[in-house]
Amino acid sequence: MVVFFVAPLLPALLFAFGGPSFLTDAGQLDSLSQLATSEGQSFMYKNLHFSYITYLTIGYGGIGSTGALARMLAGLEVYLSVILGGLFLYALVKRSEL
16 A cells, blocks of 8 residues: 555656656756745645646646656556556455455
8 A cells, every 4th residue: 555655756756857858737846955945845746746646547637747758657657556556456355365
């Protein structure tokens, strides 16, 4: 279960700091020092929100990926969550058969 909380963090960091290829509608940060500002924290929160919403396949549609690698990474996040969810359910079923 920890994977479901940790896995979206890396893509969120790429969305926030990855440059034009990882651009989302949430905006990006130029440096770590921007995290000290309220605008920088807002950008980081929005990118975390986008990553978790994408990972959980909810997709509210308020924020979208605009960069080429951001679109690919968002698709990979969805694929990863489906695979990990299936493995988690498989483990629960196997455990209950014992």
